[in-house]
Amino acid sequence: MTETPPPLDPNTPGPWIRQSFGPYVLRRKLAEGGMAEIFLARRSDGQDGAREVVIKRIRQALVGQPDFLEMLRQEGRLATQLVHPHLVRVYEQGSVEGRAYLCMEWLAGEDFSTLVRLASLRREFMPVPLVLRVLADAARGLHYAHDFVDASGQALNIVHRDVSPSNLYVTFEGQVKVLDFGVAQAGGAATRPGEMKGKVIYMAPEQALGGAVDRRADVFSLGVCLYEALTHVRPFARERDAAVLDALREGDFPPPRALRPELSPELEAVVLKAMAPAPARRHASAAEFADALERLLSREYPPATSAHLAAYLRASVGEERYREKTFVPPFDPSGKGGGSKVVRSPMLTEPPRRRSRPGAWLPWAAGALALGLVGGGGVLLLSRTASVPAPPVPETPSLAQVASRAPESESLPDAGTQPPVPESAGKESPRTRQAGRGSSRQASGSGRGKVPATLEVADIQRVVTRNRASYLSCFERHKEDLRADEGEVRMRFTIQASGRAETSTQGALAERPLGKCLEQKLNRLRFPAHRGDAVTVVLPLGYRVTR
Numbered sequence: 001m002t003e004t005p006p007p008l009d010p011n012t013p014g015p016w017i018r019q020s021f022g023p024y025v026l027r028r029k030l031a032e033g034g035m036a037e038i039f040l041a042r043r044s045d046g047q048d049g050a051r052e053v054v055i056k057r058i059r060q061a062l063v064g065q066p067d068f069l070e071m072l073r074q075e076g077r078l079a080t081q082l083v084h085p086h087l088v089r090v091y092e093q094g095s096v097e098g099r100a101y102l103c104m105e106w107l108a109g110e111d112f113s114t115l116v117r118l119a120s121l122r123r124e125f126m127p128v129p130l131v132l133r134v135l136a137d138a139a140r141g142l143h144y145a146h147d148f149v150d151a152s153g154q155a156l157n158i159v160h161r162d163v164s165p166s167n168l169y170v171t172f173e174g175q176v177k178v179l180d181f182g183v184a185q186a187g188g189a190a191t192r193p194g195e196m197k198g199k200v201i202y203m204a205p206e207q208a209l210g211g212a213v214d215r216r217a218d219v220f221s222l223g224v225c226l227y228e229a230l231t232h233v234r235p236f237a238r239e240r241d242a243a244v245l246d247a248l249r250e251g252d253f254p255p256p257r258a259l260r261p262e263l264s265p266e267l268e269a270v271v272l273k274a275m276a277p278a279p280a281r282r283h284a285s286a287a288e289f290a291d292a293l294e295r296l297l298s299r300e301y302p303p304a305t306s307a308h309l310a311a312y313l314r315a316s317v318g319e320e321r322y323r324e325k326t327f328v329p330p331f332d333p334s335g336k337g338g339g340s341k342v343v344r345s346p347m348l349t350e351p352p353r354r355r356s357r358p359g360a361w362l363p364w365a366a367g368a369l370a371l372g373l374v375g376g377g378g379v380l381l382l383s384r385t386a387s388v389p390a391p392p393v394p395e396t397p398s399l400a401q402v403a404s405r406a407p408e409s410e411s412l413p414d415a416g417t418q419p420p421v422p423e424s425a426g427k428e429s430p431r432t433r434q435a436g437r438g439s440s441r442q443a444s445g446s447g448r449g450k451v452p453a454t455l456e457v458a459d460i461q462r463v464v465t466r467n468r469a470s471y472l473s474c475f476e477r478h479k480e481d482l483r484a485d486e487g488e489v490r491m492r493f494t495i496q497a498s499g500r501a502e503t504s505t506q507g508a509l510a511e512r513p514l515g516k517c518l519e520q521k522l523n524r525l526r527f528p529a530h531r532g533d534a535v536t537v538v539l540p541l542g543y544r545v546t547r
């Protein structure tokens, strides 16, 4: 159990600085997104009422690229008009020596993807009612934006278009705020070809496929965020973009209760409705989605208020990170003194004397796992097993450092985890690799060009694990083929230098629908290209059914 989580780059604040930027003094870099750097700042002339603000300025490398400049301007144009408790408040936009920026309220807290990931590192799920609180509040904020009418009385038909867990923010006061209207559009226009922006695995199919979008595209993305927080599976994560698009179009993902059977059918119905491939079958608005979540909260769960969320967040991140994110040194506008002695910001309250584990205040949160699915030589659990930890959320680019400290294969459930098995000796062509847990990764370290010399078992496991949502449905559909409550299906992969794989099921299941289904799904995976011979490994996909 990880009490104090490792630092979360790139969203770990940097050292204190004093850097002039137009009318502002930048005091600390808080985060770096794909498009912008985020700084804690103060106005040097004191005109901001002596409060901390956040400056989001376009990254130096993107200065001069009109697309990104336009994105920040667009974000500024829309977001400065939107004032709602569940949307980050944007005060003004401007430009300093060609660097566009936005000035906004400072939020001390964590984004939702960090919260979910911290829970997954502890092998727990975030308590369901708190997940519902976050999504319901975010939906209210989005609904306000969707319904927004400007000063001239014109409905703008704003669609955020980039709703993802990293754009939902939870403050230490338990407030939920939607961030980043960088790709938001007024008028629901279609995305022009070659202009895809936002994170595709959270996108509604009509958006990902370049069609016209309306508010229901954001409802879909909220549904995907909800699904991921409840199951720790990214339903549309696939190795190739084309496969993501197929999965989005077909709605190809396991229902949440296939992953966590103890979730209520009513909750599952809300998730599935939000994630319906056809917009007409979704909740008609974000408010309708929020109402459905609120109804569940009032009927099925204990109260989940912002105070509960605040307590959970603080316990989840630990005191050290809480202090790190809320302490602010005094500001000396003259620049002659201050800046070295750290004092508490006014919002900091006394830390509790005893540190409680997150979730401890909600007993029903404990052991709330139902089904864990772990591909690539892991164990697949097909029903509720209270002692089994929650599966980790797959690696996210924004948290690459966490992922490298705790790679998926190391944070998988222990129960029944099996190393890949070397194929029987004597078959030399194609080359048979000794597959073992301890094998080191050489793939990227050769320094001899971009294509690695070898493909390691860890690389293969990673691809299989990351794509588990795509083949879980086989186990669901063909449960009758599983002869025992516990076992493994051994899959043989022959991976060509191009990264294409041929997969076959070993043993009795080879002729059964389950084996055929797995082969079909796994044949679609693309592995890293490598130099040299084809590589063959046999990976057991372990499973356990508890009735």
Ligand SMILES: Nc1ncnc2c1ncn2[C@@H]1O[C@H](COP(=O)(O)OP(=O)(O)OP(=O)(O)O)[C@@H](O)[C@H]1O
Binding pocket: 011, 030, 031, 032, 033, 034, 035, 036, 037, 038, 054, 056, 088, 104, 105, 106, 107, 108, 111, 166, 167, 179, 180, 182
């Ligand atoms: N007002 C704020 N207060 C505190 N932190 C913030 C604020 N706005 C953004 N952040 C932090 O900065 C991160 C990146 O912000 P944002 O998503 O707006 O930038 P971006 O460059 O558009 O990112 P991306 O394109 O990767 O989504 C957020 O996940 C959050 O951690």
